Amino acid sequence: MSSLFRVMDIATTGMSAENVRLNTTASNIANANSVSSSYDQTYKARHPVFAAELERATNAQGIGGGRGVQVLGVVESQKPLQIEYAPGNPMADENGYIYKPNVNVVEEMANMLSASKGYETNIQVADTTKRLFRRVLQIGQGR
Template sequence: MSLFNIFNISGSAMSAQSVRLNTTASNLANANSVSSSVDETYRARNPVFATALSDAQGNYRGNSLTNQSQVGQSAGVKVMGIVESDKPLQIEYAPNHPMADGNGYIYRSNVNVTEEMANMISASRSYQTNVQVADTAKTMTQRLLRLGQG
């Protein structure tokens, strides 16, 4: 794997963690939302990640230098999509609430604020770690270039 491929890998990881942070922010913003029907109620969303390394290894044939460089090029993280949580909604009987349905019920989001805060901290730390990986790779590349100078 080339040293330059590290930037692609850590960049894809930072992009994936950015998506994770955005979905967590959306979940937290809608944690206290209320609706008058099950279909309109906000449901927690979570990103689905997949490794791109298996795709890269499928392209690898033999030991030539061109094939080895292909392995590192597509290694990283892919965001496969964002799925809604299947946890049950919070149903509350509040007949005087302006959003209550015909039976007097309101429907609250299924977002767990504590779980979302843990996700936010984890995504933030993962993002920071990948920034450090990219910075270390940059430093190594600069030192490698200085070897040729003197």
């Protein structure tokens, strides 16, 4: 029974991580076409960093189990920004350049699809675990 709780915990942390990924991706897409007159003020793509949380081994074989997904943080992309010469643009700097984010919309859409599929998969795992809980309880009641 405790292993079912562990599965539910892993699915829950997976959903939480995919939610962070979806929100970060949405922010990147929303800012993809923004323009700035300064390199430092330009939006930079952001990406979440995940890690697997592991549980210490407690059984005789020394095999540990998973605890879930941990969100370590969100980092800014180190890819170069897009710099464009546009002297007529009101956002241009004194040299006539505008700065655009380093967001690749095609990559972000792929990230969004992947994150939503990952979220959906974790929901299915949680739902299956819930059905297993019910079945175990029914067996315990003699049904």
